[in-house]
């Protein structure tokens with residue numbers, strides 16, 4: 001049986017991840033390989049409940065419980081959705097994954113990256129994406145885009161300096177693992193971004209065939 005492929009989309013707020021994920025899903029479906037698409041936090045009944053808590057602007061949540069809640073959603077998602085799909089040779093597209101915790105709760109909130117990495121290893125059984133698309137964007141632009149979509153959620157309400165640290169956190173992660181990451185300027189035209197993403201995914205799929 002052919003192996004699965006695990007692709008994640010990362011980036012700051014308003015970078016267009018969901019749009020590009022949907023376009024990639026459509027492309028894959030057209031070529032006879034409809035993917036499993038999911039997102040974090042969410043993707044399972046537990047994850048959806050946890051998501052409501054995490055994004056609720058009425059709540060104050062400390063960095064550690066915040067990270068643990070994202071991890072709870074992630075643990076269930078890996079176990080119930082991502083691993084079973086990969087085990088049956090499917091392509092899985094996930095809107096955010098563990099890199100978001102390293103960038104938001106690590107670089108953004110200041111939690112110890114070694115602690116985050118260790119717990120995330122337990123949570124995911126060390127499952128790493130085969131490819132991570134980082135849609136990089138100046139957070140001032142991204143937050144403005146996100147604001148035009150409606151009321152800001154709890155994370156979108158955090159100040160600009162927090163979101164700048166998050167952006168740099170993502171760029172640092174990408175620099176540490178250049179093989180896994182494809183970094184793209186999210187301010188570019190969506191059609192050309194979709195073309196670059198499609199090329200990278202095709203390369204990974206071809207490499208599997210050998």
Ligand code: TYD
Pocket residue numbers: 012013014017040041055070095096097098099100101102104105155156
């Ligand atoms: P969402 O509406 O999915 O945002 P976006 O459209 O930008 O992906 O909300 C998820 C929010 O949670 C987003 O602000 C990023 C944040 N987040 C973390 O802080 N840590 C994490 O581990 C994950 C997965 C998300």
